[in-house]
Amino acid sequence: MLAVLVANTKGGCGKTTIATQLAGAFAKAGLITALADADRQHSSLEWTARRPKETAPVHGLDWVRDVGKAPRHTARLIIDAPAAMRPKQAEALVKMADMIVLPVLPSAFDEAATARFLDHLETIKPIRKNKKAVALVGNRMRTRTRAAARLDQYLVVQGHQVVTRLRDSALYSDTAARGLSLFDLRGQRAENMREDWRALLTFIENAA
Amino acid sequence: MIEDRDDDSPSEVELKLTGDPAALKALREAGALTGTSGRLVTHRLESVYYDTPDHRLHRRKLAFRVRRKGRRFIQTLKDEGDGMLRRGEWEAPVASLDPDLDALPAPEPRHRVGLMFPGELNPVFASRIRRSSRVLKRSDGNGHEDEIEIAFDDGIVVADDRSEPVAELELELLHGSPKALYDLALELTDLVPLKFETRSKSARGYALAGAAPEWRKAVPLVLDRAATGADVLEAIVRNCMSHWLANEAAALDGSEPEGVHQMRVGLRRLRSALSLLAKAIPAEQLSWLQGETRWIAGSLGPARDWDVFLASLLPPVAAARPDDSSLPALRSAAEAMRASAYDHVNAAIATPRYTRFVLSLGAWLEGEGWRDGATGKAAKWQAKSVVELADHVLGRQHRKVLKLGDDFARLPTEQRHRVRIALKKLRYAAEFFRGLYPKRRALRYGTALAGLQDSIGHLNDVAVAARLMDELNAELPAGADPALLARGAGTVIGWHEHGVTTLEPRLVADWDAFAATRPFWHQGG
Numbered sequence: 099m100l101a102v103l104v105a106n107t108k109g110g111c112g113k114t115t116i117a118t119q120l121a122g123a124f125a126k127a128g129l130i131t132a133l134a135d136a137d138r139q140h141s142s143l144e145w146t147a148r149r150p151k152e153t154a155p156v157h158g159l160d161w162v163r164d165v166g167k168a169p170r171h172t173a174r175l176i177i178d179a180p181a182a183m184r185p186k187q188a189e190a191l192v193k194m195a196d197m198i199v200l201p202v203l204p205s206a207f208d209e210a211a212t213a214r215f216l217d218h219l220e221t222i223k224p225i226r227k228n229k230k231a232v233a234l235v236g237n238r239m240r241t242r243t244r245a246a247a248r249l250d251q252y253l254v255v256q257g258h259q260v261v262t263r264l265r266d267s268a269l270y271s272d273t274a275a276r277g278l279s280l281f282d283l284r285g286q287r288a289e290n291m292r293e294d295w296r297a298l299l300t301f302i303e304n305a306a
Numbered sequence: 307m308i309e310d311r312d313d314d315s316p317s318e319v320e321l322k323l324t325g326d327p328a329a330l331k332a333l334r335e336a337g338a339l340t341g342t343s344g345r346l347v348t349h350r351l352e353s354v355y356y357d358t359p360d361h362r363l364h365r366r367k368l369a370f371r372v373r374r375k376g377r378r379f380i381q382t383l384k385d386e387g388d389g390m391l392r393r394g395e396w397e398a399p400v401a402s403l404d405p406d407l408d409a410l411p412a413p414e415p416r417h418r419v420g421l422m423f424p425g426e427l428n429p430v431f432a433s434r435i436r437r438s439s440r441v442l443k444r445s446d447g448n449g450h451e452d453e454i455e456i457a458f459d460d461g462i463v464v465a466d467d468r469s470e471p472v473a474e475l476e477l478e479l480l481h482g483s484p485k486a487l488y489d490l491a492l493e494l495t496d497l498v499p500l501k502f503e504t505r506s507k508s509a510r511g512y513a514l515a516g517a518a519p520e521w522r523k524a525v526p527l528v529l530d531r532a533a534t535g536a537d538v539l540e541a542i543v544r545n546c547m548s549h550w551l552a553n554e555a556a557a558l559d560g561s562e563p564e565g566v567h568q569m570r571v572g573l574r575r576l577r578s579a580l581s582l583l584a585k586a587i588p589a590e591q592l593s594w595l596q597g598e599t600r601w602i603a604g605s606l607g608p609a610r611d612w613d614v615f616l617a618s619l620l621p622p623v624a625a626a627r628p629d630d631s632s633l634p635a636l637r638s639a640a641e642a643m644r645a646s647a648y649d650h651v652n653a654a655i656a657t658p659r660y661t662r663f664v665l666s667l668g669a670w671l672e673g674e675g676w677r678d679g680a681t682g683k684a685a686k687w688q689a690k691s692v693v694e695l696a697d698h699v700l701g702r703q704h705r706k707v708l709k710l711g712d713d714f715a716r717l718p719t720e721q722r723h724r725v726r727i728a729l730k731k732l733r734y735a736a737e738f739f740r741g742l743y744p745k746r747r748a749l750r751y752g753t754a755l756a757g758l759q760d761s762i763g764h765l766n767d768v769a770v771a772a773r774l775m776d777e778l779n780a781e782l783p784a785g786a787d788p789a790l791l792a793r794g795a796g797t798v799i800g801w802h803e804h805g806v807t808t809l810e811p812r813l814v815a816d817w818d819a820f821a822a823t824r825p826f827w828h829q830g831g
């Protein structure tokens with residue numbers, strides 16, 4: 099099993115969006131997939147509950163109180179972290195994850211929060227020893243804006259590469275509301291948008 | 307005992323031999339084989355192997371192909387297996403030569419392949435083979451019948467604009483004991499010269515597509531607490547043999563020093579096991595096993611030594627003395643020596659003696675050969691419980707090291723070498739058996755042992771450097787300047803000799819730390 103933690107102490111940067119989309123992608127690929135929700139808002143769990151019967155199943159897990167276990171045979175476990183993580187909780191989640199996906203919005207405000215979070219991560223042993231990959235994901239990017247260029251520059255300075263950039267699109271809130279992911283949709287528009295995910299999914303698969 | 311795969315996953319049991327195409331053709335007639343042969347059937351097989359551009363499946367030790375056989379298409383996912391006979395294999399019919407991930411059921415084998423983005427899987431190489439096969443049925447002499455498919459494969463593997471001929475024989479067990487495969491292979495090698503082939507067609511295809519051959523470390527041994535001495539012998543020999551053979555292709559290739567190194571470590575672990583478990587092996591078998599493994603390990607020795615010289619003995623000296631012209635001269639002479647040492651490795655592995663030993667060892671393993679002629683003492687040791695055996699083996703080797711190393715600080719170099727060799731054997735014994743004991747103590751002991759091995763290993767650097775320089779002196783490459791090389795050699799030996807002197811306090815401290823570490827096994831047994 100490969101466990102992917104989606105985390106950033108910055109609120110609203112897209113953790114739940116990315117976690118549910120990833121879960122949808124793996125389920126659609128035929129892998130037994132679980133989505134663990136560690137946030138008391140339960141947005142990921144509610145998404146799994148909304149998921150239509152005819153879509154590939156995602157097993158929702160409630161990890162608000164404690165880090166639990168994934169069902170037997172799970173191939174991919176996605177963990178949706180809360181913005182306000184207790185230090186103990188952060189450590190437990192990082193320990194159990196094989197890699198970390200860190201969403202960042204293109205704003206100066208977010209950069210500072212992300213830098214603090216990256217610093218915090220560096221204090222956790224397996225990350226410090228470079229044993230766990232951290233994938234930065236630029237979220238809600240409008241291409242060729244100054245903010246986007248700034249973010250790129252900033253992240254390289256931090257010693258991290260942006261693995262992918264996700265465009266800003268209403269399709270994310272639309273699919274979320276219906277318990278779906280881009281990977282459950284037909285049509286050209288969804289297919290184009292799925293391309294944004296190629297590099298991140300390949301990155302995750304190469305860690306498996 | 308040691309198979310770590312799930313028992314319910316499908317697998318194939320198969321052995322490959324390569325040889326001269328004309329010789330293989332002669333064997334096809336099969337008149338010389340005992341048993342009842344079925345009709346010879348010939349098929350054309352076209353197989354396309356798929357992977358991601360960065361060969362992710364290959365890195366996961368998988369081969370994924372679709373094969374056309376007549377009008378049918380069969381998709382197959384195989385894993386690397388144990389490097390000897392067994393590989394996991396999943397097959398399903400598909401509609402065309404294109405792969406169909408939905409034909410792979412979850413969890414296995416679908417989970418092995420993982421998520422593939424559309425367009426991510428592409429052909430990497432293909433093979434076109436003419437396969438003539440027949441089924442051979444033969445009695446094993448104990449009233450059981452073995453059924454083996456013998457396939458003669460003749461064709462090519464193609465990757466882009468490169469191709470390589472394939473001429474090989476595949477023996478696949480349809481029914482009966484795996485020993486029958488080795489017995490039949492031995493019979494065939496009596497008829498024509500054949501080589502035991504460790505590489506699958508997919509491994510060859512990847513090599514052709516530019517991937518360096520795979521090497522690997524030992525797989526940690528998992529011993530069942532209910533095992534007997536005989537089970538332990540089987541598990542360890544199987545583990546070491548697989549370690550050795552899994553690295554043979556990389557050793558032959560020579561571009562990655564880990565190949566020869568790991569192949570040699572596999573053999574050394576095997577030789578240590580034979581000596582540690584000597585009491586459980588009938589005497590005649592023991593001397594056969596020791597003799598042949600010593601010969602193979604010995605054939606790899608010079609290649610490994612020159613690799614070490616070029617990778618770690620020479621570079622620090624050369625870096626410290628950039629203007630010393632004797633060191634580049636020494637490097638090119640050493641490279642020539644290394645190349646001829648690798649030729650020697652290739653020649654040894656190509657001998658009938660080597661293949662014969664691999665096959666005989668396989669037959670011994672699968673047929674539990676140690677039971678034959680196991681009288682008195684050997685039988686008693688084979689029946690012992692694993693923990694009793696491990697306590698005894700570890701205790702004895704530990705005491706041996708302590709005795710050899712007594713008054714370590716004052717011990718002459720010669721004697722320290724004996725300590726070093728005994729330690730190595732102790733290390734392997736600890737690795738074989740540690741799983742049977744409390745983790746923490748085994749770990750602490752292992753750490754102390756590894757620390758000491760590390761510092762005492764520098765003694766060997768000096769010994770290797772001195773030996774190689776003598777060898778070089780005895781076989782001076784054409785055109786070499788003897789005086790220049792002699793100066794370089796003296797500089798390298800002196801450098802490392804001095805290194806040993808500097809390390810003396812640390813070595814003595816590491817010895818003391820080791821000698822004070824509590825054993826992790828039950829003592830007094």
Ligand SMILES: Nc1ncnc2c1ncn2[C@@H]1O[C@H](COP(=O)(O)OP(=O)(O)OP(=O)(O)O)[C@@H](O)[C@H]1O
Nearest residue numbers: 109110111112113114115181238265266267270271
């Ligand atoms: N790429 C995007 N394009 C458009 N809207 C997005 C995108 N990513 C996220 N959003 C929207 O931004 C809002 C916040 O996203 P989300 O809930 O995923 O963030 P979060 O990090 O999980 O928040 P919290 O910290 O509250 O858990 C949501 O309304 C979501 O639909």
Ligand SMILES: [Mg+2]
Nearest residue numbers: 113114137141
């Ligand atoms: Mg959220």
